[in-house]
Amino acid sequence: MDGARNPSDRSDARLEAQFAFLNEADRLKSVLRATTLVDGSRVENSGEHSWHLALYALVLADQAAPGVNINRVIRMLLIHDLVEIDVGDVPIHAANGLAHGSAETIAAEQRAADRIFELLPSDLRDELRALWEEFEAAQTPDAVFAKSLDRVQPVMANLMSGGGTWTTYNVTAEQLEHRVGVKIARGAPALWDWVKARAATFFP
Numbered sequence: 001m002d003g004a005r006n007p008s009d010r011s012d013a014r015l016e017a018q019f020a021f022l023n024e025a026d027r028l029k030s031v032l033r034a035t036t037l038v039d040g041s042r043v044e045n046s047g048e049h050s051w052h053l054a055l056y057a058l059v060l061a062d063q064a065a066p067g068v069n070i071n072r073v074i075r076m077l078l079i080h081d082l083v084e085i086d087v088g089d090v091p092i093h094a095a096n097g098l099a100h101g102s103a104e105t106i107a108a109e110q111r112a113a114d115r116i117f118e119l120l121p122s123d124l125r126d127e128l129r130a131l132w133e134e135f136e137a138a139q140t141p142d143a144v145f146a147k148s149l150d151r152v153q154p155v156m157a158n159l160m161s162g163g164g165t166w167t168t169y170n171v172t173a174e175q176l177e178h179r180v181g182v183k184i185a186r187g188a189p190a191l192w193d194w195v196k197a198r199a200a201t202f203f204p
Helices: 012-030 046-059 070-079 103-117 122-137 141-160 164-168 173-187 189-202
Strands: 032-036 043-045
Touching (some): 012 103, 032 046, 032 141, 046 070, 122 141, 141 164, 141 173, 173 189
């Protein structure tokens, strides 16, 4: 039987594939983001960001719409930025907001997903790749909530660090609403109301 295709098989080949993926994922800790830690002492890395978002989902589960599966949301958030191992962080406010969702960035992330998830045994590859694609599409209730958290965490870092990337990229209130607020409000409207009121002091 093919050990890479049977999840109950604990063969050496399967474990080698699992650890190849896990060792590759360790590289996410070396990808630096534009967002700082909440104390502003240094920028965070994408591994820290992914962990923090999983914790956001756990703690803020009561902000999710009825029927959202928080366990699935946590799983999405743990893997959502793995493609940054190849692509790097593309700040949402960089290049006047045009770089983050550009066709070039999307294509690069798809190529990275092809390479990284292919390291896994086929059953895990298909499962986790589908979960990543679901997050990217942001159409299911689970993915919509996950996206909301992905947008709100950097907002909180900026609030706590004196403006953070809003200052770096000269972000306006309108840009924050369009690039961030709409996505937060879609999955967690009360969260956006809360952070928007606190962000207002940075946008006189």
